[in-house]
Amino acid sequence: MIAFRTLDDAADLADKRVLVRVDLNVPMESGRVTDATRLKAILPTIRDITGKGGKVVLLAHFGRPKGRDETQSLAPVAKALEGELGRKVAFVGDCVGDEAKSAVSSLASGEVIVLENTRFHAGEEKNAPDFIEALASLGDVYVNDAFSTAHRAHASTEGLAHKLPAYAGRSMESEIEALTKALEAPQRPVLAVVGGSKVSTKLELLGNLVRKVDILVIGGGMANTFLAALGKKVGKSLCEHDLGDIARDILDKAKAAGCEIVLPVDAVVATEFKANAAHRVASVDDVKDDEMMLDAGPATVAIVKQKLDGAKTVVWNGPFGAFELTPFDAATVAVARYVGDLTHNGKLLSVAGGGDTVAALNHAGAADRFSYVSTAGGAFLEWLEGKALPGVEALRR
Numbered sequence: 304m305i306a307f308r309t310l311d312d313a314a315d316l317a318d319k320r321v322l323v324r325v326d327l328n329v330p331m332e333s334g335r336v337t338d339a340t341r342l343k344a345i346l347p348t349i350r351d352i353t354g355k356g357g358k359v360v361l362l363a364h365f366g367r368p369k370g371r372d373e374t375q376s377l378a379p380v381a382k383a384l385e386g387e388l389g390r391k392v393a394f395v396g397d398c399v400g401d402e403a404k405s406a407v408s409s410l411a412s413g414e415v416i417v418l419e420n421t422r423f424h425a426g427e428e429k430n431a432p433d434f435i436e437a438l439a440s441l442g443d444v445y446v447n448d449a450f451s452t453a454h455r456a457h458a459s460t461e462g463l464a465h466k467l468p469a470y471a472g473r474s475m476e477s478e479i480e481a482l483t484k485a486l487e488a489p490q491r492p493v494l495a496v497v498g499g500s501k502v503s504t505k506l507e508l509l510g511n512l513v514r515k516v517d518i519l520v521i522g523g524g525m526a527n528t529f530l531a532a533l534g535k536k537v538g539k540s541l542c543e544h545d546l547g548d549i550a551r552d553i554l555d556k557a558k559a560a561g562c563e564i565v566l567p568v569d570a571v572v573a574t575e576f577k578a579n580a581a582h583r584v585a586s587v588d589d590v591k592d593d594e595m596m597l598d599a600g601p602a603t604v605a606i607v608k609q610k611l612d613g614a615k616t617v618v619w620n621g622p623f624g625a626f627e628l629t630p631f632d633a634a635t636v637a638v639a640r641y642v643g644d645l646t647h648n649g650k651l652l653s654v655a656g657g658g659d660t661v662a663a664l665n666h667a668g669a670a671d672r673f674s675y676v677s678t679a680g681g682a683f684l685e686w687l688e689g690k691a692l693p694g695v696e697a698l699r700r
């Protein structure tokens with residue numbers, strides 16, 4: 304039996320208000336969703352509940368707003384979800400209070416509504432009891448279908464599960480089953496690629512990850528932080544300079560654990576953060592003060608490919624560069640295609656995940672050649688290092 308409650312355990316959902324926590328934190332460009340992977344992932348759960356006559360009330364966050372911020376409203380995402388679902392998806396401009404209460408009470412059985420960004424309220428990230436109560440008053444049942452946010456002990460991802468009958472959604476269920484199957488006892492050598500821009504929230508987990516993998520390739524803004532910690536000049540690059548001690552401690556932990564660390568040796572640098580900005584390939588020892596590293600360089604890609612040739616399993620979260628901006632997608636595309644080819648030829652088991660990472664793999668046309676692609680990035684990494692995910696633990700039988 305699965306260790307946590309699923310929709311199969313849920314009693315009759317007909318006419319019930321089902322609060323479904325999903326991850327609608329999707330890549331956007333000029334108000335448009337640029338990768339719908341996370342929207343497609345939640346369709347089975349929505350259809351399961353509406354098919355049983357339930358009223359689907361979708362809870363989600365978007366970005367990291369400090370209070371109400373219309374530029375991080377879920378309204379455009381609700382519209383995109385309506386297109387993916389192929390039927391009406393209502394939207395209301397708050398997730399608690401009279402406006403939300405009235406919108407939910409007007410729902411007919413089988414209808415779907417998206418409530419506004421939960422992170423507009425400080426109580427969400429604080430997992431505050433009063434905010435949990437306010438959310439719980441809107442529903443009869445709770446379903447968590449957001450594996451990719453399960454590493455956050457927030458009101459809508461963890462607190463709610465203790466207030467209402469709580470179950471895992473179909474995407475949550477399938478993510479955990481697939482990751483367990485792929486990575487419970489991975490064939491070694493295991494190579495991890497960690498890049499991206501969420502340095503402050505992902506850096507510390509690398510300290511555990513180096514005990515789980517044989518090679519850790521670090522890219523993106525994450526790599527810039529390590530390079531700076533090693534005394535390299537990183538110019539205007541994305542970098543958390545004040546986390547240098549943690550980065551150096553991780554390098555020490557990796558050495559003690561026998562985990563090989565691979566950092567960029569060259570980068571594609573520019574003085575402007577925009578597509579087709581004037582750029583050059585520079586050694587990481589030759590970044591000028593007015594330049595920023597926006598992608599890994601060709602010499603780095605060659606080293607990564609050589610390391611991949613010797614690996615049996617690869618896990619990947621976080622692109623090597625600002626892949627949304629041509630030509631700073633080159634390293635991510637090259638490595639994604641190389642991993643896809645090795646996997647297709649039976650030489651590698653490959654698992655990748657993360658909102659932007661999945662978008663990057665799709666941009667490279669490589670996602671379908673990976674063994675498994677998860678919607679989760681940080682949650683995937685924390686699951687990999689063996690951490691209990693609050694959102695999953697709250698659903699345990």
Ligand SMILES: Nc1ncnc2c1ncn2[C@@H]1O[C@H](COP(=O)(O)OP(=O)(O)O)[C@@H](O)[C@H]1O
Binds near residue numbers: 524620656657
């Ligand atoms: N060198 C870099 N400079 C600026 N941004 C970068 C750099 N490398 C990667 N990024 C950014 O990292 C973001 C993805 O990081 P992250 O959110 O951690 O990945 P995921 O969503 O897959 O977990 C992308 O938007 C990309 O533009």
Ligand SMILES: O=C(OP(=O)(O)O)[C@H](O)COP(=O)(O)O
Binds near residue numbers: 658680
């Ligand atoms: O996009 C997400 O994580 P990811 O960037 O690691 O894939 C999740 O929606 C969690 O978002 P958060 O990292 O702002 O809590």
